[in-house]
Amino acid sequence: MSGWRHPTAGRVNRERPAGFHFDGIALTGFEGDTLASALLASGTRVLGRSFKYHRPRGLWGMGGEEPNAILDVTRDGVTMPNVRATTELLEDGMALSSVNAAPDAAHDRYRLLDRLQRFLPAGFYYKTFMRPGWMTWEPMIRRMAGLGRIDPANCPPADCPRINAQCDLLIIGAGPAGLAAARAAARKGRAVWLVDEAPEPGGSLRWRGGFIDGADWREFVDAVQAEVLAAGGRVLARTTLWGAFDHGLFAAWERRTGLPDVHWRIRAGEVILAAGAIERPLWFANNDLPGVMSAEAALHHLVLYGAVAGRRIVLATGGDASYPVAAALAEAGAEVTLTDIRPEGPDAPEGVRVVRAARLTAARGGREVRCAVIDGEAWEADTVLTSGGYTPSVHLYCQAGGKLDWDDVRDALVPRRGTAPIMVAGAASGSFGLSAALAEGHAAAGGEGPAPRPEGDAPWGVTPMRPDPALPGRQWIDLQNDVTLKDVGLAAREGFTSVEHLKRYTTLGMATDQGRTSNFAGLAAMAALTARSIPETGTTTYRPPFTPVPLAVIAGRRRGALFNPLKRLPLEPEHRAAGARFREYGGWLRPAVYGTGDESTLAVDEARTARQSVGIFDASPLGKIEVIGPGAPELLDFANYVRMSTLRPGRARYGFMLAESGVVYDDGVVLRLAEDRFIVSASSSHVAGVLLRLEDARQDRFDPSRVVLHDVTAHWVTLTVTGPRARDLLDEAEIAVPEMPHMGVAETTEAGHPMRIARVSFTGDLSYEVSVPARHSDDLRNRLDRARGAVGGRWIGLEAVMILRAEKGYILVGKDTDGLTMPHDLGWGAQRERRRDEYLGKRSLFTPEGCREGRRQLVGIAVSDGDAPLAAGAHLVPLDGPRRSLGFVTSSYRSPGLDRPIALALLEDGRARIGDRIGCFHMGEVRAAVVAPACAFDPEGHRLDG
Template sequence: MTGWRHDSLGRQIDRSAPLPFTFDGKPLSGFSGDTPASALLASGIRVLGRSFKYHRPRGLWGMGGEEPNAIFDVTENGHTTPNVRATTLLLREGMELRSVNTAPDAARDRMGVLDLFNRFLPGGFYYKTFMAFGWMRWEPMIRRMAGLGRLDPGHCPPADIPPVNGRCDLLVIGAGPAGLAAARAAARNGREVWLIDEAAEPGGSLRWRGGDIDGGNWREFARDTIEAVTAAGGRLLTSTTLWGAFDHGLFAAWERRDGRPDRHWRIRACETVLAAGAIERPLWFANNDLPGIMSAEAALHYLSLHGAIAGRRILLATGNDGSYPIADALAQAGCAVILADARTDPPTAPEGVEHLPAARLTGANGRNSVSGALIGDRAIEADTILVSGGYTPSVHLHCQAGGKLDWNTASDSLVPRPGSSVLRVAGAANGGFGLARALAEGHAAGGGAGPAPRVAVGDWQLTPMRPDPTLRGRQWIDPQNDVTLKDVRLAAQEGYRSVEHLKRYTTLGMATDQGRSANFAGLAAMAALTGRTIPETGTTTYRPPFSPLPLSVIGGPRRGALFNPPKRLPLEAAHKEEGATFREYGGWLRPAAYGHGDETELVQQEALAARKTVGLYDASPLGKIEVIGPGAAELLDYCNYLRISTLRPGRARYGFVLSETGIVHDDGVVLRLAEDRFIVSASSSHAASVRMIMEEARQDIFDPAKSFIHDVTAGFVTLTVTGPKSRDLLRAAELPEILCDDGSLPHMSVIETRWNGHGLRVARVSFTGDRSYELTVPARHASALRDTLETARQKVSGHWIGMEAVMILRAEKGFILVGKDTDGLTMPHDLGWGGPRVKRKDEYLGRRSLFTPEARRKDRRQLVGLETTDGKTLPTGAHLVPVDGKRRSLGFVTSSCFSPVLGRPIALALVEGGRERIGTELGLFHLGETGRVRICGSCAFDPEWERLHA
């Protein structure tokens, strides 16, 4: 044995390929096949991180996803990936590992002083402490302390992770003994089997424990199984994490491929076997969080696969048979091993191992790492403490699939209830802790006929191990989040006895290991403290993902335009010829302004020109949802705040679509073309959601055979003509004269006519407050209509205007944008539309919510206008506050701009009791600056509406 690396053990590493790396700036070296965890263990470094709350030193505990302490920010090729678990990452040359939640590093963390104040920082302290002096006083400090690692803003993960669909007869999750037995049994019956495992090779615990199966080495058994699976058309996916079980038998898996892009699998199987194994539990004793205290199974894992020695003088504390082969392997590797078994009648100890029966570990000595242990009152000299408190089955995927759990006394664990999910569970995941039982259960789950694979060893025996509330000293339940047994006791005393409440009050199990090493202990402690059994206490909810995975894996190439493709106007090229600058509005790329130069000046010129002459803009993104059939009017009555059935054919009506909570979801115009035909002109950003709201009502509430909904937005182009000379432009374009006749086409009416041999629909509606016409043609005729209007525009000195100018025009009239001038609490009567709420007696979507106590409040935020007292344009989002007295937000500015036709700034705002405040002054607060504004009506331009009919 040389240093902390055994000279001959470690079959997974290549000693001829050294890999230099750094940890907290210190140069170190490992070998190809190492993980950062095994390389650091072999280097003898004990302190790898700090706990989240108290910043106590933390060392390596586990060997996989259960690791709560060894979490690093990893820098490669100049890019940093945060919060990477050292146990699940292959070491690569030049890696820079940086401990998280430390300053300046893990060994010298200045924040370690917080542990001196631990008595003032118990579980739930933030709920109480931060009530004092106001949350805003504490928030900056909390934000600085929150989180573990740090994001690298310049690191954009690769987008070339393709989603791949797959199907099979049998999906086997886990390639340990039970999984291999299930796969072999099914494959020999000719079934297509997919075998998935997180490790780089199959075998599970056999890889470090070894064993003979059917009279031969386990490797022969594994090789025969893989050959049978492949021959039957199946596949083996190693280095693959099956991270989620979803409805209808869908499973999601992340495959890591060295040197090639990863893959994200979406798998559906006729049947599924879960053989995910179990996680070794810790033991609970005073100072059980010191570096140098490790999982016994993990110590064997690192010794066998990496040759890394956990310690030289080792105390192994256990209460089960599974620890005896570990003690034997460590002793044969040259370690001095003391085996302390809590059972009074344990098996015979391996040769060379000092045996202590009926011995319970009560404490660990040391400051920054283990220097000794206590067995009762007896001091034991040791540099490492290995513990095994039993095993917790990995039931996460079973529970994600809707499965329930039962308590199994023999295995001292919660095990899957048979038949409660679509998964058949086998082996250690089913409470079968031992090679013989794992093989037998796996063989049966795979549908195998005949005898199961045979082994010479029997099943393991174990005794329950629990946290002892009577033991002196701090016992750590969740080492990453610094939850102690004392915190669980405090939660019980204060009434947080539900497991879900316990979790949130103490943060138990909310660490990045998702409670793998902590949940059972917290559950057992709460059960003991409240006099309940573990089944009575309950369990937390398991949710995907099973293990942390990069969001880029789930997203794959679906980012940017591939995730949310911008919708494009059919006339985009023509607008570019006019010098348009494009931006996204409601998911559409639309002209923001036309011409070259300062955009602010261009927008002001366009808005002023539209008020003086005529403006043209492309309104094609406005929703065009056709609702037809004898039940169309009834359906629209239900889906709209204003009654639609009273609308005459040829007329239009403005209104709102509400959510079930009475909140304004969208505003728009409904056109009635015939008794049984309507066009719902929703706003461009809400067209899809409005269609879904109506479709849900059509299918769930009404007779779906009496009405039909079609979204034809993309099939038509709408060009809007607005301004005092809009009628002159229509005449110059030689459009049908009926369009210029106010008797035939008054405001809020619609007409369908013919132009150039094809259909033309014209709606007399206005989003600017001036006389306006919306001209709609099929998209294939858009260029012809645009060319005709362009020629006429030049004759009347009109202007193309972009969306920024349109926003000014609508704000001058107090017209709203839902989502900008409303928020998630705005109801129609907050906008001055209280009539239907009072008059309508029939049922409509959201009606009940409009009469709740919350909806009836007199101080609800209402839409009003604002006038500045200093002539400055108001910042959007600025808060309105009382002029005198305690500063609090009475509302906020929703829209703000400079009106060129009025020659002054204007703004809209949502203000508490706004309409009753008209004429009064309020304070303005924004980013530390203050000012004053005067409340006024929302309509700043042409309040008499004379220009609409001019």
């Protein structure tokens, strides 16, 4: 029990104690504590177990670089696994559990694995589990793998807002460099977003303190925040910018107390990275013992939370920045010895014993530090603090495409200027002093006048230090994944000298801290072992996320209707008043049938009325994509399987749009209203996809200035009048229909507003699609509704339309096609042979697969009049011989026009089998049927003429 709480230091609220449990032991912290500071102040050392050897692990650092203090946290009976103790605020009543330990960290039964370490070197699993087979070992390994355990009761609601935002300048990091940049930009009137994962701005100023421009650092921070807000900017605290993506998109996770977290998607005119740097550890025997900590982290926990790392402390360093740390700990009441590897350095702080030209070679103890070995001499200590230099936080710079250069003077990989659309300032660029950070931040934002100036800026000289293979004992490189210096040497001997191979062979840098404390050591060790420089050895690839982000945050509010919001018809209230029963079709809420009673019976009755008299249905969801400009015919020829440039104005043509694979993506009618104006009528579920394909071709293949696309689907309401008395109904409704042939289209006006009438049919009967602007839809609907009684018409739903189109053999893409169907499988092979120009998907139609005999083709399936309809999805099988699937039924209904069941199917060599008997296999039974043409009703097409 070495850590303790200082009676006055820190910014926690001592008037609000917070009780909590760790592995069943009752402890107390204060409001404002993190889990890490509360555990440190309580003297709890062993917080978990390492992944591979189950060695005891204690608190190492602060923030996102903490590799050890990963806990399962239970609130109100619900457990959140793998919470980083350094970033989670303490709450009263929390129950904390160590991970990767059974039953707990102090009494882990798997600790005996450490005694087998000589048999479990790096890569042992690649060599050990070959026999009798991986599947024999996998269940056991999976039971032991992982860290925390998922709580089935933990089902966080997907209620985190996802907000898209733009700003003039995005500054990542609110430390000295970020604050200086923000002040400079705000004074120029720029809208600045200042983002930092800490609870408040300030960065290292929050625990190192200081005076800037003659005032306390707090005044400087407050003034900068005020200026940013006054200029229209924003300050986001407790917000981690976790990913840099293409086209200048940055993703940020804002944590809010008592409210759902927020996922920000930010685009900025300019970006400045001021994310600081991470303190490196030192490498010596047993450097993984609980009680070995980062010196900077010890200062952080002392100043912010009053948590003192230990009572007898050895601080090993090679840099000037550790001297203020030693001074603060000594002032707090700890006995501090500072060992500096350099023969010279700053003056000894008051109350601190300084030993120069001394090297820390080992730590000793059982489950925690008991002494430190300095140049072979054991010194009693309960805590060892280390500072091996600093590694700039360049992750986001590299995610944005930036490259790194090695700087010998700074002993760090620093951003190569100009390789990413991000400016870098402060410690993130390798400038570790406060003066340099403020000056760089000021300059990065184009500051005018002098930069902020600190008083008494401490020197930041540092001597490079590296892992030493000559030291006896195990030196730990990756604390969580149990990678040692010897493992790196083994990887080098076995040929895994690439840093990416090293990472995967040893699991170096694959822990939850993503190598923040280990990657540099592994890289430096491999460079030394292979006689290469660090630049020659290279670096691993940085990928999002910068820190783990809850999936619920990324998902946002994408659930239910918010995940895939239903589109609604402008006339939905009127349809409901008419008795419509709604269902989703292609993402739209549309009438399925009208009236009460059995839905199948209603659908058949509606279809019968449409065949005998007239039916009206709402076809508004059909896509209406306007293609305008002199380049429109050429674009549509490329995007469609059927040539559209030969279409005359005032006419329409049916065709297909293919994927690059040659598979049918969508079908529909194209209307030509003028020489340079077309309307593509896409399937309701494919409007966005068709628009994307047209836009992709427009930008990549054609001159974008010669053709414009405009999706006007939502701006027009289309009501279809179909049946032998369709023209009579329109006349009764006093809608003037110009004379036009089948597949004709005309633009006219009605009651002073535009109207478009297209004589196209999805039912096989005389049909008119009447389209008006959505704001005039009530008038059109009411006129048709009043007129329908005079001709015996009725409103029909989509279920009746599905029957009518199936009678004619008209397909529904995605229902009567699958992911292999090409247009010649549907009987549209002539265009493939005739067209010589290029079009989307053409090449794939002539591949061996596209030309293969035995492809599944669209056919009809007939059964006896008295039989029940076939089951959709039933497999078509031979009636004789071995049973195998030759295809399947795609659509099946009882036809009111034919008074018998009908079906469509995809069948191998289907057209050659017309007239043959075939079996339909479903639920263990085989029914006999006959292969027939796809069009079962009015194959001559006489009814299209009315």
